[in-house]
Amino acid sequence: MRSLERHRDVGAYALGVLDEADAFRFEDHLMECPRCAAHVTEFGPTTRQLMLYRRATPRVVHPMAQPGPRLLDRLLGEVSARHRARRRRLWYAVAASVVFAVAGSGIAMTMEGGKEPVRITATDERSGVWAQVTTxxxxxxxxxxLKVKDGAGPRACRLIAIGHDGSEQTVTNWNVPHHDARENTMHGSSAMHADQIARYELRTVDGEHLVTLESR
Structure with missing residues (x-):
């Protein structure tokens, strides 16, 4: 595979449609190409939308079938519901801050419009890698x-979500800069819900284990 073709494969890799051999070669390319690593992360929103479409489509429907009005209504409904939930959380936070301002520090209360985000932090003594995952x-x-501090670069890495049933999903990929231990932040997604995830693992694309974050 020529260099230009490897650059062009970034979208196919991010969407998981490369075959195993091409994906392996592209991961070698990721270790030397920060631009492609950044592009893989940028494909996150598109990957999430396709995942939503896949979950909303029965298995008997051909994958290239055109979405009907009911599916479109459902997608729009879910997007609207997410926006409403975020607005509720914002208003609850504002209301809570007003209560605290009026009543002073003698009142302790929590107001939340949905499930609390799950945050896990871990440091591996062997690799020295620190990571924090918020789901x-x-x-x-x-x-x-994902927030990471890893001063052992350059190397290409990935975050893996491991379910209670043993299934694995790649959440995000990134390139560790050369000997740069500053905190880096990445975003990704998983088809599993937080209570279905047993742990997260940070690994290099070569399979080297860097750190494990156990879900509570």
């Missing part, structure tokens, strides 16, 4: 934010 449930699965 927020959505209708189609979960949004994931």
């Amino acid at each position: 927020e449930d959505e209708a189609w699965g979960s949004e994931v934010q």
Whole structure:
């Protein structure tokens, strides 16, 4: 595979449609190409929308079938519901801040419009890698934010979500800069909900284990 073709494969890799051999070669390319690593992360929103479409489509429907009005209504309804939930959380936070301002520090209360995000932090003594994962449930699965400090680059890495049933899903990919231990933040997603995830693992694309974050 020529260099230009590898650059062009970033979309196919991010969407998981490359075959195993091409995906393996592209992951080697990711270790040396920060631009492609950034593009893989940028494909996150598109991947999530396709995942939502897949979960909303019965298995008997051909994958290339055109979505009908009912599916479109359902997708729009879920998007609207997410926006309403976020607005509720914002108003609850504002109301809580007003109560605290009026009543002072003698009142302790929590107001939340949905499930609390799940946050896990861990440091691996062997690799020295520190990581923090914040997972927020959505209708189609979960949004994931990853923060990493890893001074052993350059290397290409991935975050893997491991379910209680042993299934694995790649949440996000990134490139560790050369000997840069500053905190880096990435975003990704999983089709699993937070309560279905047993743990997260950070690995290099070569399979080297860096750190494990156990769900509570």
